[in-house]
Amino acid sequence: MSETSSRLDLEHVDPDEVREETMIINMGPQHPSTHGVLRLLLELDGENVVSCQPIVGYLHTGIEKNCEYRTWQQGVAYVTRADYLAPFFNELGYCLAAERLLGIEAPPRAQVLRVLFCEMNRIASHLVWPATTGMELGAISMMLYGFREREVILDVFEAATGLRMNHSYFRIGGVIMDLPPDGPAQIREFLRVMPGRIREYERILSENPIWLERNRGVGHLSADRALAFGVTGPMLRAAGVARDVRKDEPYCGYETYEFGVPTASEGDCYARYLVRVEEMKQSLGIVEQCLDRLAEPGPVMVEDPKLRWPAQLEVGPDGIGNSPAYVRHIMEESMEALIHHFKMVTEGISVPAGEVYQPVESPRGELGYYLVSDGGHRPYRVKIRDPSFVNLQAVPAMLEGALVADAIAVIASVDPVMGGVDR
Amino acid sequence: MISAVPGVSVFDDWFANFWVVLVVKAAAVLVFFLVAPLLVGYMEHKVLAHMQARLGPMYAGRFHGWAQLVADGAKFIQKEDVIPAAADRWVFSLAPAVALIPYIVLFVVVPFSNTIYAENLDIGIFFVMAIGSVNVIGVLMAGWSSANKFSLIGALRAAAQLIAYELPLVLAAASVVMQAGTLSLIGITEAQDRYWFVLTQPIGFLIFMVASLAELTRPPFDMPIADSEIIFGAYTEYTGLKFAFFLLTEYGGIVALSSIASILFLGGYRGFLGIPDPLWMAAKIGALSFVVIWLRATYPRLREDQLQRFSWLALIPLALLQILVVGFVKVAVG
Structure with a gap:
């Protein structure tokens, strides 16, 4: 943060002073082309990118x-x-x-x-x-x-x-x-x-x-x-x-x-x-x-x-599921199979x-x-x-002297x- | 029904009273302006869709989604009209009108035959060029008043683009004027009775089309609204009917500049095969609009600096060269 905000000193602004300042723009996390929720903190001098800081974490799912x-x-x-x-x-x-x-x-x-x-x-x-x-x-x-x-x-x-x-x-x-x-x-x-x-x-x-x-x-x-x-x-x-x-x-x-x-x-x-x-x-x-x-x-x-996973799975109308034959096997035919299934599924x-x-x-x-x-x-x-995470690090380096586009x-x-x- | 007196507008022929003629002409121009952009908009939906391996609108109006844009219009009317708190309210509200009206007014001088037109101004093409560039003021107003950084960047891009491309546009038109020897649009059309000017000035035609695309901020020159870079440029904060006005401006602009290009280079309403003149004009406008849409499906977007370089280093020198050639030939032959 300190590097990008150092150019903007908002506390000492003289309204009559003619100043040249850069523009800080938040590209993302909601932006049409940041591939989801990447946030780029861009400092722009007109169309030129002065600095760029990628900020991640908006899609953290744990x-x-x-x-x-x-x-x-x-x-x-x-x-x-x-x-x-x-x-x-x-x-x-x-x-x-x-x-x-x-x-x-x-x-x-x-x-x-x-x-x-x-x-x-x-x-x-x-x-x-x-x-x-x-x-x-x-x-x-x-x-x-x-x-x-x-x-x-x-x-x-x-x-x-x-x-x-x-x-x-x-x-x-x-x-x-x-x-x-x-x-x-x-x-x-x-x-x-x-x-x-x-x-x-x-x-x-x-x-x-x-x-x-x-x-x-x-x-x-x-x-x-x-x-x-x-x-x-x-x-x-x-x-x-x-x-x-x-x-x-x-x-x-x-x-x-x-x-x-x-x-x-x-x-x-x-x-x-x-x-x-x-x-x-x-x-x-x-x-x-x-x-x-x-x-x-x-x-x-x-x-x-x-x-091995105990169940025999097959593709049904709503995705993968236990095959009906297997369900009948553990529910009606074999107590041992049911115990084994239970242990494998719950305990792992x-x-x-x-x-x-x-x-x-x-x-x-x-x-x-x-x-x-x-x-x-x-x-x-x-x-x-x-x-992706590692490669994103290189973005500021690749944007040295670049334009917004x-x-x-x-x-x-x-x-x-x-x-x-x-x- | 249609007057047989060439050089006299049907509207003047039908109605004698000045005020009646005025109202009828204004209404005719307005109706044309409201219908033609819808047709081009629908064409863009369908042409683009088929070029991109999809169908485009299929449901609205039952037959191939013909009523899609009508439905869109109805939707825009219902949308909430949001004005950002920090916006300059008056400027923000006026901007869509400032952007839209020039293109409506432009159609006053566009002839569809030597009798079907509203006005035949002696300074026709000059009027067109002057009024056509007012549009960007609306875009600038929109960008400035929105109090949004993306809007501001978009507006400045639009202004820079206008300055860069107005020049080749005017120069290309000027060389046509030199060859035709008149500024009147009907005069220019009638001057192409033996051949279309695109045959003598193919470079001028290309320059005019490219510069028109840039003026309209159509792809590949759509940086002022580059949605993937600056959201929607100057129009980012607009909603509802105001936004719809900007869209209408875009499609109206396509029709307008296609009309002017067909008058300057493709012989306007003049045709052959005994097909009525207005149909020729409509066909030429349609064909050029198709090209405009086609380019959108084909090319990525240029970058702002590349756009400027292209104008100043390629288009303007070429346009000047074209004028030079036309001038020499004119002096040598005529």
Whole structure:
């Protein structure tokens, strides 16, 4: 606060004095283009940004703290709501971390499904990026195209998990259920259509002179500064650093997939656009490889009855629920099954004491889950390293000497999701 | 029914009494002004929607949402008329009228055939240019009186934009005037009896269209109302009917500048194929309005400094060059 308010001395104002003063403007938390409830305290000299202070916390939901009061399995349903554009990545980070504490690994088919859904999710999230950025820079058509294609992905998610967002599909020990029978065909249809759509975006944006004017050379962040700020993901790769958790610290068998890590060297908003578009194409390739691997059937959850969720779930008209057959089994047929179900659901599993940090490569960068267990039925601590939160730190640096309109372009290029920032 | 005497307005032909003619002309202009922007507004809804893979309004009036803008108007009338406590009440209330009226008055001189018009002023195009730039005063008043920082930034952007783009607009019109040898809009139209001026002055036409877009603060030159940056610029604090007036100004402005552009460069009401003149004029206005809407679907928004640079370094030199060429040809040929 002190830095931004030092120029305005409101207590000693002489009404006759001709003064030059800067204008303090609160952009947000309610503002059309602050991606939810980000607040920017801008100090303006005309159109020029003198200083900028991002203020966060308006979407604080206490997800991390709440996890400490729930069983290990219930945590999934919380963390999936943090970065709501990348729910699968949050679930994955949490589950992988818990699995490492437990010393188990999900079955191969579950790993493939996890990769499949994460990469589909990456495309969906990267589609929201040009959509919102387009809207903010005035290219409103791009917004509708982006959301149109994302809708197809969400349909796939809905068919498989019962929900379009906040799926709770990944669970500790695997995934909750297999793909529906027509799932692969649905995804293949998407893979067939999507490359043409990406070319369409490139035709609209890549050579568009105004799009270039607004993005090229705007919000420059060099590799050194990006690293100093802890920036990760497309923003870091756009500055020329080929850091990708999927390559550097592989999980879920990413080392066995063929994909490239797109980078650019300019480090400006346009480079971030190029990197994200290229990442969508790479993700399409990974999804295709996943589909090929799904040809072989197999379990999608660990077999250990002391770890796996007891219920058999299926997608019903209102989301995922216990299948009627299972309900009949525990209610009418087996007392032991009912006792087991009751213990697993209310008490949960116990996780050996220890601590673990598990990073995954979310659409916005390194999403880390730091879990501490004291050996009980609930996590002792859940700490989320959300990339949006870290990347937002670099905004003031990117806005040095910028104009108001650049502030919008820069915030958009960070692609922050406030649900993840404030948690 | 329509008078056959070219150069005499039908209104003067039908009614002899000066006052009756005056009232009828005013009513005709007003009715046109209230109808045409609605048509363009509806066209924007539908054209933009179909370009963006959606349907646009579908329910109001049952047939493809044709009554959507009527419904919008009814909604705006019902809205509470909020004036911010810190606002300069009089200026705040007057601003929408100051912005709107110039565009109504502008239609007084727009001819739809050599008999269908309200007035044939000898200084027609000069009148149009003068009255067209009054609009920005309304925007400035709105921005200043709102007591809102976003409004103020928007108003100043609008003013800067007007200064930058009024010049190429006038220069492009001036080169047409030089070629036609008259300021009267009917005179300019009749001067295009052999070919449209867009053929001899294509650069002038482009300059005029770009500058018109900027004057209207239409995308890609909509920084004064850039909703993602400064909420809604000078109009941020406006509600209800006052806000509706600003919207009407925008669409009225599209119709107005499309009319002027078609008169200056596309031969106005002059057509061929035996189609009546007013239909030609309407078709040309519609076509240019379509282009205005099309650009909105295609281009992002420029930045304020880029907009200024574009005007001073590209449009104005080109417009001057156009005048130079027209002048040389005029002297050499005529």
